[in-house]
Every structure is written in C-alpha cells, then in structure tokens.
Amino acid sequence: MSVLGQMVIDVKQSLRTGEMTITGRLVDASNATLLARVDDGGDGVKCIYKPIAGERPLWDFPHGTLAYREYAAYLLSSLGGFEVVPFTILRNGPYGEGAVQQWIEIDTSIDLIEFFQRDEPGLRRMALFDAVINNTDRKIGHLLPTTSGQILGCDHGVTFHVDDKLRTVLWQWAGQKLNIEELEILKNLLILLDGSLGQELADLLNEYEISALRMRTSDLCKSAVFPHPNPEWPSVPWPPF
Secondary structure: OOHHHHHHHHHHHHHHHOOEEEEEEOOOOOOOOEEEEEOOOOOOEEEEEEEHHHOOOOOOOOOOOHHHHHHHHHHHHHHOOOOOOOOEEEEEEOOEEEEEEEOOOOOOOOOHHHHOOOOOHHHHHHHHHHHHHOOOOEOHHHEEEOOOOOEEEOOOOOOOOOOOOOOEOOOOOOOOEOOHHHHHHHHHHHHHHOOHHHHHHOOOOOHHHHHHHHHHHHHHHHHOEOOOOOOOOOOOOOOOO
16 A cells, blocks of 8 residues: 555544544534544644534524535545545534544635636536535535645535525536536446445435435436526525635
C-alpha cells in the first residue's frame, strides 16, 4: 500500500475512533454545525460534527433524521461511483450521536460565484448526484473545489425526500442528454440499490424514501437526460450562497 493510501486509512480510522474536541461553530448554519478535531496521536484531524440533538425541526422532513441523510448521501456517493462527498460517518461526540465529516480545504483562489456557472465535468457529476438524492439545498457555498482539481460537496441533510424537491444552483445541464458514463453509473446504482447499498440505506431511510430513490434513478435511466426544474417548487435555494 502507498504512503498516501495509508494516510487516507489513518484519517478515516481517527475520525471513527479518536476522541473529539469541539473547536468552534459555523454560526451561519441553521442547525448546530460544529468544528472539531479528533485525536490521531499528532495534530489531530479536523472535521465537521453535526449532532442530532442540534437539529431544528423542519415541516417536510422527520425530526432527528438529517444526520442519517448526511451519511446516506456519503454511502451513495462512495459506493455508487459519484465520489463527490467527503468521508462521512455516524458516531457519538460531545453532544451525542451525529454526522461527522472530514474537513476539506478548498482552493481559495477560485471565485465560487463565477465557478458554479461553468460547464465543468465535476460540477456536472454533482448535478447528477443531486438529481438522484433529490437534494433540496445545493447552494454555491456547498461546493468544495480542492487544489487537486476535485470537486466535492457538503451539507446533504435535506435529501432523499419522496416528493420532487430538487433545488439547486446547478441547472446548466437541464434537458441535456446523459453521456454513456453517466448512464452506466445510474444502471450500476440500480443494481446496488437492490443489493448491498439498499441494505445499508434501510437503516438510514424509510422504505418509501428508498422506493422513491429507486424510481428517480430508474426514471433518469429511461429519460437519459438531466431533469428540468419542477414548476411547482422553487428551483433555486435562497439565499443561493
């Protein structure tokens, strides 16, 4: 195994088992979103900790489920081949169980206001991922372009709703045909949803949400195009950043 590969494993293991210390809070977040470090025997691993106890009730999502949706989005991204969500787990922290996500250092030279409008392959992959998980809150500030050229995304708590609630700033591909690679990802995802991934998601989402997920994925395969905004639902989150 390469040194880089071992480092990735060590970071994941530290996030799973290391003692967590709260170092700050993101005050603009609507739910409790805490900066933290977990002990790795060195300088520590920086992460975001979202305790279930800090979730505000929402009218359209069951209370106390956002952390599970964060983890479900990571599993689908990782196992489904999208690779757009930072490493995320469910674990106990100082304020109880919650979602813990690896902190991502972004490329600060990138102007996100200009960047999100580009026809970038990584943004296109994110748009397809959001259509699958039915993301109701893809804001500009939730995009994480890294110095290595990878584009990741954060804040996936309001996802997997049974109704069509896709709300995003990434509409530049609406109505465009999916390419062969994208269709292969979707076809493979359908197989996974009937197997190992479906079994893991059953502990995080209810049966209706999983059924709707399968249906969205199947519909995307059949139409073979990126979805258009739902005319009966606001298509862009507010504020968009």
